[in-house]
Amino acid sequence: MENNAFPAGVLRGGLFNTTEIRILICYIHSTINEPIPVNMLANILHYEGIANAFEVCDAVAALEKNGQLQAADENGDTYIITKSGIDIAKTLNSTLSMTVKERAYSATIKMLSRFKNAKETKFELEKENDSTYITCSALDGQKPFFSLKLLVADKGQANCIKEKFLNNPSDIYSSIISILTKKD
Numbered sequence: 001m002e003n004n005a006f007p008a009g010v011l012r013g014g015l016f017n018t019t020e021i022r023i024l025i026c027y028i029h030s031t032i033n034e035p036i037p038v039n040m041l042a043n044i045l046h047y048e049g050i051a052n053a054f055e056v057c058d059a060v061a062a063l064e065k066n067g068q069l070q071a072a073d074e075n076g077d078t079y080i081i082t083k084s085g086i087d088i089a090k091t092l093n094s095t096l097s098m099t100v101k102e103r104a105y106s107a108t109i110k111m112l113s114r115f116k117n118a119k120e121t122k123f124e125l126e127k128e129n130d131s132t133y134i135t136c137s138a139l140d141g142q143k144p145f146f147s148l149k150l151l152v153a154d155k156g157q158a159n160c161i162k163e164k165f166l167n168n169p170s171d172i173y174s175s176i177i178s179i180l181t182k183k184d
Contacts, residue, residue, distance in 0.1 A: 021051045021059045023092045027101060029081035029110050030089035035072035036112065038079060044111045049068055050104050117166050125158050134158040138169040146173045 024045075029036060038060045043090035046053035060079060063069040068085030072078045081089070093101075122137040122144065132152050146169070152158045165172060 012174065016149060018055060018059060020096060021055050022063055022068075023061055023088065024051065024096055024100065024104055026081060026085045026089040026102055027093060027096065029069065029079070031105055031109060032085045033079050033081070034112070035078045036108065037115065038077055040111050040115060041108065044107045045104060046102075048103055048107045050100060050107070072125065112170075114166055117169055121166060121169055123162050123165075132158065134161055136162065136165045138173060146176075148172070148176075152155065 026039070028041070031122055036058060041060070042053040042056035045051045045056050060069060063085065064071065064079065066084075068082055068088055069079040070082055072080045073124050122135075122139055124137075125132050126135070126137040132154060133149055134152050135149045138148040139145070148165075150161060152161065
């Protein structure tokens with residue numbers, strides 16, 4: 001088994017073995033079973049201290065070359081798993097620790113949720129007189145079904161609000177509806 005994954009940025013308990021990284025990528029793809037952008041996957045696994053981002057990108061390229069992953073878009077930056085990849089995930093699933101699999105799965109789900117939220121939201125930063133406003137909108141197709149306009153101190157605060165909104169716009173919507181419809 002190869003043991004040449006570069007450990008920079010990988011926490012204790014992360015993966016250093018390129019074969020294990022490939023198995024983990026197959027496991028994630030087969031468990032989630034939807035297209036995953038490779039750069040986002042590499043960054044989240046690196047950020048979580050599970051695997052080095054460069055090794056993840058190399059592993060995805062090798063898995064595509066070997067037929068376990070295939071490009072899901074014309075740009076070749078989003079991948080889906082093939083039958084061969086699913087077979088690898090099932091057969092070699094037990095070689096990975098449950099902790100690593102759970103951390104990777106959880107981080108990937110959060111990343112995909114945020115990615116989806118980013119596609120379904122819109123943000124506008126505007127200046128009126130000497131004031132700065134941010135408008136956060138959750139979209140239904142191209143049409144906003146919920147917009148919130150807030151006076152903010154500066155661009156930094158606006159970015160903070162944007163990040164929180166991206167985490168879960170439906171929770172914000174539900175909370176506001178609950179507050180506004182609550183009986184006194």
